[in-house]
Amino acid sequence: MKKQVVKIVKIGGKLIENEAKLLPFLKDFALMQGPKVLVHGGGKMATEMSGKLGYETKMLDGRRITDANAMQVxxxxxxxxxxxNIVAKLQALNCNAIGLCGADGKSIVSKKRPVREVDYGYVGDIVKVDEAFISGLLEDELVPVFSAISYSEDGQLFNTNADSVASEIARALSAKFEPELYYCFEKKGVLQDPEDDSSVIENIDGAKYQELLEKKIISEGMLPKLQNCFEALEKGVERIYLGDSGLLNRNTLHTKIIK
Amino acid sequence: MKKQVVKIVKIGGKLIENEAKLLPFLKDFALMQGPKVLVHGGGKMATEMSGKLGYETKMLDGRRITDANAMQVxxxxxxxxxxxNIVAKLQALNCNAIGLCGADGKSIVSKKRPVREVDYGYVGDIVKVDEAFISGLLEDELVPVFSAISYSEDGQLFNTNADSVASEIARALSAKFEPELYYCFEKKGVLQDPEDDSSVIENIDGAKYQELLEKKIISEGMLPKLQNCFEALEKGVERIYLGDSGLLNRNTLHTKIIK
Known part of the structure; x- marks a missing residue:
């Protein structure tokens, strides 16, 4: 029997910061048909709030060193x-959202990232996603909205990469569903020329990815995202799309990642 | 057919602030048998956080005037x-908690408190609790943990009295369950003499309540709580208890509110 499609959408930081960008995204998301999941982080807002509280934000290669104050924020x-706020706004758009972190319903279990050269502090790498719990919510026609927070079984919350949260949820749901993964951000896709918003690379397969890597065309922020994509494709995610929220319903120009 | 008992526990502010007090409470809560719901606010921590952010906290007769900054906090x-944090700690105690606010699953709808002499800002009075959604979670053996936040159908979050959240959930659940309401705080119950922790009044019925009111024995903070209790008893809540967390399992000295 053909499995039902489930859509897992990760919304990028720059769409969250600004209500004028967030609302059109949420409208597009609310209009998507069928079971769906939203995943968000919010790094820039966390950095701003840390600043207001007088906490120093420490980043290393684009990753946050998450000390106790940073984890609180x-x-x-x-x-x-x-x-x-996302949940309340989705409700007003007739989308029955439920806002969760990984500790809720034991949905996303992680363990502290091992200390090698760097101690990232309260950063967790995902070890388990509770597929049955998330599937149960979807069967009840709820729309889970996950913040990028996981937890360890001894009760510690951990900061967790939002792209990984999305891809791990997609992989876990592949047991019952046919998952599609959408990475939404402020650009229309992976760009050949970062200065030209229309230079979207429409299809990236493994060979093209290697070529882009060698030519150093992929920007630093996009690298781990694409790596994540190819791992997810290997592990049961059917289709992966990158672009702005137009790709959710309107099939605007975007990048598709293929095996 | 006799309905199943559901226990709705509201945890008071002073038990939340301090991990040394919170953990023993959560242990007692985790040990409670059967379907249960936890409700919390956190006014003192919100006031502290507002202070750190340089926001002024405005209170009137013990109630928070909730402007946009206060609602954000x-x-x-x-x-x-x-x-x-409560959810993660409950998970570590083998209690499968799910942390929610009123916007999640459309669980608690409110509307802005009408402006009479005072505009309380983003303070909402509850108009509807989604009994089916909360019952569904309980049937799945999840333990809902509600923060005292509700929402209006146009997508605005509202600060909402935690005692009222607890009693309104209890009332709504009376459709399918036999609700018991527990107000847990740092005292053993309603005290005859506020200076004497052992002077617990063990039973308060309507007549006793009037007597205590007339003798001005009930402290200011306890007044709306007791008023809430008698309203809840009128509207289908079976039993109401006030005291410290010992009353959850160990049947320590406490106050019982009776019709």
Whole structure:
């Protein structure tokens, strides 16, 4: 029997920060048919809030060193402020959202990232996604909205990469569904020329990815995202799309990742 | 057919602030048998966070005037920081919690408190609790943990009295369950003499309540709580208890509110 499609959408930071960008995205998301999941982080808002609180933000190669203060801010900003506002706005758009972090329903279990050269602090790598719990919500026609927070079984919350949260949820749901993964951000896709918004590379397969890597065309922020995509394709995610929210319903110009 | 008992527990602010008090409470809560719901606010932590952010906290007769900044802090502190930490700690105690606010699953709809002498800002009075959604979670053996935030159908989050959230959930659940309401705080119950922790009044009925009111024995903070209790008893809540967390399992000295 053909499995039902489930759409997992990760919304990028720059769409969250600004209500004028967030609302059109949420409208597009609310209009998507069928079972769906939304995943968000909110790094820039967390950095701003840390600043207001007088906490120093430490980044290394684009990754946040998450000390106790940073974890507190992330729990407030991702788990509370962003998550609950997105849920309330989706409700007003007739989308029956439920805002969660990984500790809710034991949905996303992680363990602290091992300390090698760097101690990232309260950063967790995902070890398990509770497929049955998330599927149960989808069967009840709820729309899970996950903040990029996981937890360890001893009760510690962990900051977790939002792209990984999305791809791990997609992989877990492949047991019952046919998952499609959407990475939405402010650009129309992966660009051949970062200065030219229309230079979208429409299809990227493994060979094209290697070519782009060698030619150093892929920007630093896009690298781990694409790596994530190819891993997800290997592990049961059917289709992966990158672009702005137009790709959710309107099939505007975007990038498709293929095996 | 006799309905199943559901226990709705509201945890008071002073038990939340301090991890040394919170953990023993959560252990008692986790040990409670059968379907249960936890409700929390976190006013003092919100006031502290507002102070750190340089926001002024305006209170009137013990009630918070909730402007946009205060609502932002409440969404962060109640909806994120306190809620997600409680959920993670309950998971570590083998209690499968799910942290929610009223916008999640459309569970608690409110409308802005009407402006009479005072405009309380983003303060909502509850108009509807989605009994089917909460019952569904309980049937799936999940333990809902509600922060005292509701929402209006146009997508606005509202600060909402946590005692009222607890009693309204209890009333709504009376359709399918036999609800018991527990107000847990740092005292053993309603005290005859506020200076004497052992002077617990063990039973309060309507007549006793009037007597205590006339003798001005009930403290200011306890007044709306007791008023809430008698309203809840009128509207289908079976039993109401006030005291410290010992009353959840160990049947320690406490106050019982009776018709």
């Amino acid at each position: 992330i729990t407030m900003v991702y788990g509370g402020l962003i998550n609950k | 409440i969404t962060m502190v109640y909806g994120g920081l306190i809620n997600k």
